[in-house]
Amino acid sequence: MNGPALSIQTLDKVYANGLKALDQVTLEVRRGEIFALLGPNGAGKTTLIGAVCGIVQPSGGRIEVFGHDNIREYRKARSHIGLVPQELTTGMFETVWNTVSFSRGLFGKPANPLYIEQLLKNLALWEKKDTQLRMLSGGMKRRVLIAKALSHEPDLLFLDEPTAGVDVELRKSMWAQVRRLREMGVTVILTTHYIEEAEEMADRIGVINKGRLIVTEDKKTLMHKLGRKELLLDLYKPLEALPPSLAGLGLRIAEGGMRLVFTYDPAQENNGVVSLLDRLREEGVKCKDFNTRESSLEDIFVQLVGDS
Ligand SMILES: Nc1ncnc2c1ncn2[C@@H]1O[C@H](COP(=O)(O)OP(=O)(O)O)[C@@H](O)[C@H]1O
Ligand SMILES: [Mg+2]
Structure with a gap:
């Protein structure tokens, strides 16, 4: 059996x-x-x-x-x-x-x-x-x-x-x-x-x-899946919505449009950060500052459990 x-x-x-x-x-x-x-x-x-x-x-x-x-x-x-x-x-x-x-x-x-x-x-x-x-x-x-x-x-x-x-x-x-x-x-x-x-x-x-x-x-x-990192991009000018060329990248707007948050997988070589920065430049979106933040498993668990 x-x-x-x-x-x-x-x-x-x-x-x-x-x-x-x-x-x-x-x-x-x-x-x-x-x-x-x-x-x-x-x-x-x-x-x-x-x-x-x-x-x-x-x-x-x-x-x-x-x-x-x-x-x-x-x-x-x-x-x-x-x-x-x-x-x-x-x-x-x-x-x-x-x-x-x-x-x-x-x-x-x-x-x-x-x-x-x-x-x-x-x-x-x-x-x-x-x-x-x-x-x-x-x-x-x-x-x-x-x-x-x-x-x-x-x-x-x-x-x-x-x-x-x-x-x-x-x-x-x-x-x-x-x-x-x-x-x-x-x-x-x-x-x-x-x-x-x-x-x-x-x-x-x-x-x-x-x-x-x-x-x-x-x-x-x-x-x-859960071991993600976030790239926080603080902008010069607020963005009301994502330009179409930036859609579908897993990017979200935060802080009333003053921040873009990009979630990526640090374990992957081709994690999308470089191409994201390229596209932002092409779109003329300027960043004042940036930071990365690691979502702890604790965070993720709380998020997972909080969502349901
Ligand atoms: N005999 C019972 N009568 C009524 N509610 C119960 C009883 N046993 C557990 N519960 C309730 O069922 C839910 C699940 O409990 P439990 O299975 O002990 O959870 P866990 O082990 O994950 O902490 C809880 O809200 C608990 O208060
Ligand atoms: Mg128990």
Whole structure:
């Protein structure tokens, strides 16, 4: 079987209070990729994960996990999924070993101490296997949650805001951990409101806002598309409208006609700046001053999310 790990079609969720948390979400996540669902707080990320994991009942649409309908074949679908929830709640007096083994049992899987041992070693938790959770550092607790989520050998792992409220060092070690999971063949879907995290981790990125998936794109394409620079040209005389010869270049008028803004891709050799300057001269448009400005990913994200 070679279909996608996850296929979501026109998924809707309206909560009992009338709030539309998901609005016609359609998405496919490929096997073996790290997919980042990027969106501000309240965008619907946790709701989406909940719907896939059978925690939230969708109002419409369809979800398949490795080809299994997550309602008609719930147990099969769910057995493929590991979930690392946003909130850390777990029995603090249990040992690492017992917690993780117990989780596996919940999925009706026969005990497999060798698998659990390997898992704990992979997550650098082996030394702590007999330690109670309450004695662990924050980073280790997070890793225990991952071990729990992987205890039943799922091949699709959800990480809901894995590094929210976590310090920089721990964030980096989490990122390394997630990469290792991919090397183990696990498909990873993580949610985040950190652009940097999506940029660092993801093969593909989906941007969600107000329950709508605005963009789904390969990271490189997205970053390329979004990684723009602006050339700001301050004019001597205001321009009321763009002369026809300057139309279609991606030029816009700002500051009441006193400024032209040209957006271009700095990565491209033929980025249009030189020919723009030529055309301005031909048109007799004179510039008093010019500046360039790099649109940060933050800017772009805000713009993307603000537009929708
Ligand atoms: N059980 C619920 N009842 C009503 N509204 C909810 C419930 N859970 C979440 N919401 C609302 O749905 C929207 C999406 O929430 P959520 O999926 O948690 O977003 P995110 O994880 O992206 O921050 C938010 O406006 C939130 O307040
Ligand atoms: Mg959330």
